[in-house]
Amino acid sequence: MKIGVAGIGHGVFGKRNDATAQELAFEPFSEAMEDCGITQQDIDATIIGSSPEYHKQRSLPGVVTEYIGMNPKPAFLTEAACASGSAALLSAYGFIRAGMFDVVAVIGVQKMMELSTPEILALMGRVGDVQWESNFGTTFPGYYALYARRHMHEFGTTEEQMAQVAIKNHFYGTKNPKARFQKEVSMEKIMSSKIVASPLKMFDCCANADGAACLIIANEDKARKISDTPIWLEGVGSATAPFSVLNRASISTIPSAVEAGKQAFKMADCEPKNIHVADVHDCFTIAELMAYEDLGFCKRGEGGKFIEEKQSYIGGKIPVNVDGGLKSKGHPVGATGTSMAYEAVKQLRGEAGERQVDGAEIALTHNVGGIGQYCFVNIYKR
Numbered sequence: 001m002k003i004g005v006a007g008i009g010h011g012v013f014g015k016r017n018d019a020t021a022q023e024l025a026f027e028p029f030s031e032a033m034e035d036c037g038i039t040q041q042d043i044d045a046t047i048i049g050s051s052p053e054y055h056k057q058r059s060l061p062g063v064v065t066e067y068i069g070m071n072p073k074p075a076f077l078t079e080a081a082c083a084s085g086s087a088a089l090l091s092a093y094g095f096i097r098a099g100m101f102d103v104v105a106v107i108g109v110q111k112m113m114e115l116s117t118p119e120i121l122a123l124m125g126r127v128g129d130v131q132w133e134s135n136f137g138t139t140f141p142g143y144y145a146l147y148a149r150r151h152m153h154e155f156g157t158t159e160e161q162m163a164q165v166a167i168k169n170h171f172y173g174t175k176n177p178k179a180r181f182q183k184e185v186s187m188e189k190i191m192s193s194k195i196v197a198s199p200l201k202m203f204d205c206c207a208n209a210d211g212a213a214c215l216i217i218a219n220e221d222k223a224r225k226i227s228d229t230p231i232w233l234e235g236v237g238s239a240t241a242p243f244s245v246l247n248r249a250s251i252s253t254i255p256s257a258v259e260a261g262k263q264a265f266k267m268a269d270c271e272p273k274n275i276h277v278a279d280v281h282d283c284f285t286i287a288e289l290m291a292y293e294d295l296g297f298c299k300r301g302e303g304g305k306f307i308e309e310k311q312s313y314i315g316g317k318i319p320v321n322v323d324g325g326l327k328s329k330g331h332p333v334g335a336t337g338t339s340m341a342y343e344a345v346k347q348l349r350g351e352a353g354e355r356q357v358d359g360a361e362i363a364l365t366h367n368v369g370g371i372g373q374y375c376f377v378n379i380y381k382r
């Protein structure tokens with residue numbers, strides 16, 4: 001049975017003091033319903049992807065479903081740290097495949113900017129192993145700084161190559177009206193920005209944000225009925241890796257990403273070279289370089305060369321994060337996976353405007369949760 005994305009919506013990411021979590025969720029939900037011309041009555045269930053620890057409101061699905069008019073239909077929450085939105089999407093896929101629901105609204109939503117950066121970093125740090133790591137002060141920038149140092153040591157990757165990722169993603173962010181930052185940055189500005197966790201500087205890091213995105217997922221029959229342009233989820237891959245980095249064989253690769261990628265390519269019956277456009281989890285610039293390698297877009301250790309040669313720009317081998325990526329859109333943790341899916345659908349429908357990859361027929365999304373404890377890779381086709 002084919003499973004398709006029939007409708008999509010995307011709110012503006014950023015500091016959204018104007019909206020509660022349920023209001024953030026309603027924006028893309030109503031846009032997605034309008035997109036495919038349906039109402040709440042046509043939807044069987046809601047799955048919310050979110051990381052609960054940032055919200056004052058507990059049990060978010062309850063308050064969201066009431067606000068968006070989805071009572072008395074069932075609602076669920078999925079949590080897989082920064083990949084919570086992709087976990088929601090995969091859950092919807094499974095429910096529909098099992099024949100339990102025909103049409104499901106998947107809403108990735110996160111409100112985090114009411115907290116200060118130190119509060120956010122401390123909460124995030126606890127997605128690292130609390131017993132052996134975060135109790136001793138590890139933070140996400142700290143973990144990814146370790147990955148970056150190791151990558152530099154093993155493969156000669158440079159800080160300038162990492163900065164090239166930020167230059168590209170901020171460049172494409174200027175073409176995305178939903179992004180938190182819509183301004184280009186120069187090499188000089190990146191290299192002289194404040195050090196967050198050496199070698200990572202501020203512009204190597206994604207920014208925190210509030211935001212939400214929504215997907216209406218349906219079985220083949222319903223997807224064809226409610227959408228003129230259903231986009232098919234042809235390959236889904238999901239995997240986990242040891243929670244503690246101390247238990248990983250290597251920290252210059254994310255094993256869950258390698259595994260999830262293999263599953264998705266096999267199921268979609270295609271290879272990395274067949275991908276026309278990709279959204280990968282660039283929570284830090286080094287993460288995008290590792291993603292190129294983990295997904296097989298280039299050989300292991302050649303991520304730096306790949307960006308230097310502009311192979312991930314439109315016109316290169318595989319355009320990556322042409323919506324600006326997390327770097328430019330901001331990273332409202334639970335919403336990111338659904339935001340990536342939104343971009344894949346936009347590209348495959350040919351609706352991506354100034355950032356459109358001409359003739360895109362196969363798109364990939366790669367959403368890492370935590371420091372690689374979870375990864376979801378999806379492949380979409382027209």
Ligand SMILES: CC(C)(COP(=O)(O)OP(=O)(O)OC[C@H]1O[C@@H](n2cnc3c(N)ncnc32)[C@H](O)[C@@H]1OP(=O)(O)O)[C@@H](O)C(=O)NCCC(=O)NCCS
Nearest residue numbers: 082117121124140141196202203205206207208283331370
């Ligand atoms: C890098 C970081 C520490 C900076 O936070 P901060 O020092 O508190 O910065 P502020 O929020 O005070 O912002 C200061 C300025 O820099 C900008 N800014 C903040 N973070 C930025 C980023 N990552 N990239 C570019 N600009 C950024 C802000 O918009 C603000 O600009 P303004 O003064 O023109 O409004 C923060 O963005 C961060 O924690 N990022 C990592 C998030 C993370 O780990 N996510 C999970 C990954 S899996």
